[in-house]
Amino acid sequence: MIQGLKMFGKYLSLLGNVFSRPENKKVYFRRILDEMVKLGVNSLTIVSIISLFMGAVVTIQTGLQLSNPFIPKYLIGFATRESLVLEFSPTMIALILAGKVGSSIASEIGTMRVSEQIDALEIMGINSSAFIIQPKIIASVLFFPILVVISMAIGMFGGFLAATLGGIISKAEFLQGLLYWFQPFYIFYAIVKTVFFAFAISSVSSFFGYYTAGGAIAVGKSSTKAVVYSCIVILIVNFVITQLMLS
Amino acid sequence: MIKVEKINKSFADKHVLKDVSFSFEAGKTNLVIGASGSGKTTLIKCMVGLHTPDSGKIIFDGATFEDLVKKDKRELRQQIGMLFQGGALFDYLTVEQNIAFPLSMFTNMSEEEKKDRVNFCLNRVNLNNVNNLFPAELSGGMIKRVAIARAISMNPKYLFCDEPNSGLDPQTSIIIDNLIQEITQEYNITTVVNTHDMNSVVEIGDNIAFINKGKLAWQGNKDSIISSDSPELNDFVFASQLLKKLKQ
Ligand SMILES: Nc1ncnc2c1ncn2[C@@H]1O[C@H](COP(=O)(O)OP(=O)(O)OP(=O)(O)O)[C@@H](O)[C@H]1O
Ligand SMILES: [Mg+2]
Numbered sequence: 001m002i003q004g005l006k007m008f009g010k011y012l013s014l015l016g017n018v019f020s021r022p023e024n025k026k027v028y029f030r031r032i033l034d035e036m037v038k039l040g041v042n043s044l045t046i047v048s049i050i051s052l053f054m055g056a057v058v059t060i061q062t063g064l065q066l067s068n069p070f071i072p073k074y075l076i077g078f079a080t081r082e083s084l085v086l087e088f089s090p091t092m093i094a095l096i097l098a099g100k101v102g103s104s105i106a107s108e109i110g111t112m113r114v115s116e117q118i119d120a121l122e123i124m125g126i127n128s129s130a131f132i133i134q135p136k137i138i139a140s141v142l143f144f145p146i147l148v149v150i151s152m153a154i155g156m157f158g159g160f161l162a163a164t165l166g167g168i169i170s171k172a173e174f175l176q177g178l179l180y181w182f183q184p185f186y187i188f189y190a191i192v193k194t195v196f197f198a199f200a201i202s203s204v205s206s207f208f209g210y211y212t213a214g215g216a217i218a219v220g221k222s223s224t225k226a227v228v229y230s231c232i233v234i235l236i237v238n239f240v241i242t243q244l245m246l247s
Numbered sequence: 248m249i250k251v252e253k254i255n256k257s258f259a260d261k262h263v264l265k266d267v268s269f270s271f272e273a274g275k276t277n278l279v280i281g282a283s284g285s286g287k288t289t290l291i292k293c294m295v296g297l298h299t300p301d302s303g304k305i306i307f308d309g310a311t312f313e314d315l316v317k318k319d320k321r322e323l324r325q326q327i328g329m330l331f332q333g334g335a336l337f338d339y340l341t342v343e344q345n346i347a348f349p350l351s352m353f354t355n356m357s358e359e360e361k362k363d364r365v366n367f368c369l370n371r372v373n374l375n376n377v378n379n380l381f382p383a384e385l386s387g388g389m390i391k392r393v394a395i396a397r398a399i400s401m402n403p404k405y406l407f408c409d410e411p412n413s414g415l416d417p418q419t420s421i422i423i424d425n426l427i428q429e430i431t432q433e434y435n436i437t438t439v440v441n442t443h444d445m446n447s448v449v450e451i452g453d454n455i456a457f458i459n460k461g462k463l464a465w466q467g468n469k470d471s472i473i474s475s476d477s478p479e480l481n482d483f484v485f486a487s488q489l490l491k492k493l494k495q
Contacts, residue, residue: 024352116335119297124349124401125324 011207018133018203023126031135032142039101039136039202040143044150046100047093051151054092055158058083063168073169077177080159082186089151090190091238094197097144098230102205105136106226109209110219118210133206137199144198145191152190189245196241200233248273249294249405249437254303256286256293263289264300265461274435276428276451280442281458282483287441288332290458291407294439295327296320307405325353328398330408334390336382336397342369343378346397353401368396372426388419395423399430406431406438417446424451445484448472457483 022028062079109132112118121128156178163174205226212222249271256264263286271277279287292298294305296312305312307323315323336345346365350356356364369375372392382390391411398406408427412420428451431438442448448455452469457480459465465480472484485491 027351111338115333115338116331117337120329120331120335120337122297123295123324123327123329124352125321125327126352127321 010211011204014129014133014207014210015203017127017129018137018206020127020130022130022134028131028135031131032138035135035139036143039105039139040147043097043100043147046096047147047151048154050092050096051089051154052158052161054088055080055084055155055160056162058088058155059159059162059168059174060166063163063166074173074177074180076163076169077159077174078180079177080163081156081178081182084152084155084159085186085190089148089155090193090197091234093148093151094144094194094201094234095231097147097197098201098205098234099227101140102201102226102230103223105202105205106209106212106223107219109133109206110212110222113210113212114215114219129210133203133210136206137202140198140202141195144201145194148190148194149187152187189241192245193238193241196237197234200237201230204230204233248308249439250304250306251290251294252304252306254290254293254305255301256289256298257301263461264293267303267456267458267461267463269456269463269466271437271439272454273437274432275453276431276438276440277454277456278440278442278448278452279456279458280448280483283443285458286461287443287458288409291409291439291441295329295407296324325349325401326404328401328403328406330391330394330398330406330411332409332413334382334394336390336394338382341379341381342374342385342393345382345393346400348397349401364400365396368400369393371399371430372396373422387414388416388423391415391423392426395426395430399434402434403436406436408438408440410441410443412442412444412447420444420446421450427451428453443483445486448484459483 059076059080062076062083066073066076066079109118112132118128118132121131160171160174160178163169164171205223208222208226208229212218250269251271252268254264254267255262267290279290281287289298293300299313310319310323312320312323336342337348340348343362343365346368347361350361350364365378369377372395374389374392374396377385377389377393382393385393395408395411406427411427412423415423424447427438427440430436440447440451449469452472455465455467455469455472456463457465457477459479465475465477467475472480475481475484481494485494
């Protein structure tokens with residue numbers, strides 16, 4: 001418990017350091033763009049594949065549950081949209097990104113630590129934590145919401161394919177369901193969640209990478225810890241935000 | 248000139264540096280020698296501020312490091328070049344980008360000017376046509392040279408080298424040593440070199456501190472070291488039986 005509090009304190013003080021003024025705005029700006037490509041654009045493929053299948057599975061399962069003839073069929077499309085927007089796209093994708101992006105952030109920073117690259121930055125008079133971590137957090141917070149919106153769209157397309165190719169309902173019915181009783185607030189809620197998830201993944205993983213001590217084995221350990229803690233934080237944040245915004 | 252005064256440093260309950268005082272002179276290659284584990288790296292890391300000493304002072308040309316405010320510390324650091332034991336090149340940057348990195352961060356040089364400076368530094372360490380290679384594509388000796396080139400790109404007043412020739416063959420070691428000495432004299436840099444290589448000692452030992460078990464046990468230069476009668480130093484210098492016999 002005390003150990004945990006100490007770690008949390010260390011995390012907060014690292015964050016304090018991370019958000020200090022950059023030495024050179026131009027270099028930072030370029031670093032943010034680089035990180036967006038590295039962390040965001042390079043995750044597009046995996047996000048697309050997962051979303052496509054996730055949408056298809058959600059539709060098939062919903063179809064099974066709503067087989068009662070008194071329930072209108074278009075509700076299958078409606079339920080697919082609601083589950084994707086509210087939960088599956090933001091949370092599932094965040095957990096996937098915790099694995100992919102979290103481990104890559106932690107191992108990249110951990111390697112910099114054990115090969116003394118972080119010390120080299122410090123010697124040059126650069127605030128190493130701000131230089132390395134700040135662009136990663138900003139890039140994640142800006143780009144992950146885009147990934148999640150893309151995931152929603154692809155997920156619905158996956159659902160559409162499953163519904164029509166599997167003969168669950170007709171194209172027209174599914175589309176009617178997708179458009180039925182649309183609430184923009186839900187999208188807003190999903191994006192807010194994602195912003196917090198992005199912050200959690202990038203900052204928690206950076207924290208474990210930055211405080212790697214030892215050699216190559218320690219880098220592996222940091223990256224495992226980064227993924228585990230990021231996932232836990234995501235689930236807690238998900239609960240808290242849902243409680244605050246939806247109930 | 249850098250003065251250290253009564254530096255003490257412990258890790259947990261391990262007392263690594265004990266009251267170390269020494270003057271590192273400008274325009275000279277100042278060597279810190281001693282057996283493995285004697286505290287050489289710890290001393291250098293205290294001097295550049297990567298470790299905070301438990302007590303004692305580090306004075307850069309009259310300015311006591313611990314008394315400086317954060318901003319002045321960072322400014323002082325821009326005058327420090329350091330060669331790490333493993334090179335510590337940024338592995339996602341090419342050789343050219345590595346050397347240009349401090350220039351991009353701290354100067355307003357144009358791309359042209361940076362390129363010129365990079366090529367000048369690479370020339371200085373006798374490397375050509377490596378500008379677009381990544382660190383993973385270099386040999387150990389080349390990494391050291393690029394690291395030296397990066398360390399001198401900002402015209403440092405102070406240069407720290409942690410075991411510049413560990414892992415290099417004797418010939419390359421001497422080339423690197425001489426390179427460090429030449430640069431030191433040419434730009435009147437205060438250079439501190441950690442080493443346990445006796446070849447370096449007799450090649451470039453202008454001013455030598457011998458650390459034994461965390462204490463300054465002897466000081467002198469490459470001429471006086473041979474004739475010293477300190478038993479610990481002689482054990483270190485004349486490590487092999489052959490050399491001990493020669494000495495007698
Ligand atoms: N970060 C640290 N935490 C705990 N102990 C440390 C740390 N750094 C160094 N030490 C200990 O301090 C002692 C001196 O280490 P140091 O690296 O300064 O030796 P060295 O003289 O540079 O040796 P070498 O020639 O092998 O590089 C060693 O016993 C080491 O175990
Ligand atoms: Mg050492």
